[in-house]
Amino acid sequence: MSESQLQALCFQSHWNAYPEERGLLYMNFNNPQNARHGMHLRSLGLVAGVADMTYLHSDGVVFLEFKALKGRQSPLQIEWQARVMSVGCKYAIIKSIEEFYKAIGK
Numbered sequence: 001m002s003e004s005q006l007q008a009l010c011f012q013s014h015w016n017a018y019p020e021e022r023g024l025l026y027m028n029f030n031n032p033q034n035a036r037h038g039m040h041l042r043s044l045g046l047v048a049g050v051a052d053m054t055y056l057h058s059d060g061v062v063f064l065e066f067k068a069l070k071g072r073q074s075p076l077q078i079e080w081q082a083r084v085m086s087v088g089c090k091y092a093i094i095k096s097i098e099e100f101y102k103a104i105g106k
Contacts, residue, residue, distance in 0.1 A: 007052055007066040010100040018106070024056045025104070049076030051084075051091065055104050062090040062103055069095055 001009075007027075014025050030050050032038035038046070051063035063084055065077060073081070073093065081091045092103035 001068065003052075003066045003068050003071060006068070006094065006097070010064075010066070010094065010097055011053070013097060014100075014104075014106075021057075025053060027053050047080070049074065049078075049080035051077075051080070057105070059105070060088075060090065062092060064092055064094050064100070064103060066094045071095070 011025060011027070015022060028050050029041075030046060030048070030052075032041050032046070051065045053064040053066070055062045055064060063081075065073065065081070067073070085091055090103075092099070094100045094103060
């Protein structure tokens, strides 16, 4: 399963299972189409390495990075993970729907 397929599966599963939480799990758009689009997105606040999704809940925030089974984080993703964890945020690398639900406490 690709990263995008896993992300879609997790999002759709959560959307259907927890309708009261719709809008609290969302995608962070961080894949520009080309260099010009990337420059435009950076001017709007795009930060390289940001996690794929954010989940908000009463205990705080969890940043979710989706990876295929053999996928690895880029150096910028590792750096961003360290930054958000240094301020007390949770961060999880997701390689299965089970890991997704564990990361969000469901």
